Amino acid sequence: MAEAKVSNDLTIEERLRALYNLQKVDSEIDKIKILRGELPLEVQDLEDEIEGLHTRIEKIEAERQEKETAISDKKIEIKEAEALIKKYEEQQNNVRNNREFDALSKEIEFQNLEIEFFNKNIKDFGFKIEQLTKSLENSQKLVEERLLDLKQKKDELEAITQETEKEEAQLKARSEEYASAIDNRLVTAYKRIREKARNGLAVVLVERDACGGCFNKIPPQRQLDIRMRNKVTVCEYCGRVLVDKDIEISMEELEKRLQEERALEAAKQEKRAKRRTSRAKKADK
Numbered sequence: 001m002a003e004a005k006v007s008n009d010l011t012i013e014e015r016l017r018a019l020y021n022l023q024k025v026d027s028e029i030d031k032i033k034i035l036r037g038e039l040p041l042e043v044q045d046l047e048d049e050i051e052g053l054h055t056r057i058e059k060i061e062a063e064r065q066e067k068e069t070a071i072s073d074k075k076i077e078i079k080e081a082e083a084l085i086k087k088y089e090e091q092q093n094n095v096r097n098n099r100e101f102d103a104l105s106k107e108i109e110f111q112n113l114e115i116e117f118f119n120k121n122i123k124d125f126g127f128k129i130e131q132l133t134k135s136l137e138n139s140q141k142l143v144e145e146r147l148l149d150l151k152q153k154k155d156e157l158e159a160i161t162q163e164t165e166k167e168e169a170q171l172k173a174r175s176e177e178y179a180s181a182i183d184n185r186l187v188t189a190y191k192r193i194r195e196k197a198r199n200g201l202a203v204v205l206v207e208r209d210a211c212g213g214c215f216n217k218i219p220p221q222r223q224l225d226i227r228m229r230n231k232v233t234v235c236e237y238c239g240r241v242l243v244d245k246d247i248e249i250s251m252e253e254l255e256k257r258l259q260e261e262r263a264l265e266a267a268k269q270e271k272r273a274k275r276r277t278s279r280a281k282k283a284d285k
């Protein structure tokens, strides 16, 4: 575990180990994100679409209201024209000459044309209202469908989130802890490589003499450098930071294990040699 050390306090080996641990934790977070998949994006898209549909519905309703008001207005104008006609007809009964009668006839004819025109307007508005009502119904149906989709996606996301929420929060806290232990420059570089790299891997192990990220072979001298842990080595093909497969074990511990192995090997050899000598002695007898 990374203690809350200032970056400068860490040796390069400790920094490499912290970086490796950071990668492990971030990869765990990536796994949770993959589990959630496209769901957060799909939820967002649906919410945007529903909002857009609501705006559309409001607009259609406003336009329909406008047309209905226009129809009422035209109906009032028709009533006014009819009243004028009635007035002119009454006046025609009291004219003094033909000229006055003809002038009134012309007025009546004009008002009748006006009424015809207003009725045509009303018909057009009525047709438009029909169209608007249809598109309103379509939009409302679409909203209902999308709301159902949204509920389903949200429930799915909610289930996954509930399952992983606590784990993710813990991992994020650990990720921040590791990152804060490493110097900013290295963390920035790590993040940059991670963004570009497939699978989000910026720190990889040397496995079977190859880079664990791009699987290109690493020359023996370079592998030795990596095992020495006294500088940050990146893969010359993919740019990922390379660490040896035992990075989680300290050099001291590795050295101890190596000595133990050697001692064990030496003991075996000794035993074997003894057996050989005793067998040789028996044979001599």
Ligand SMILES: [Zn+2]
Pocket: 211, 212, 213, 214, 215, 216, 235, 236, 237, 238, 239, 240
């Ligand atoms: Zn590589």
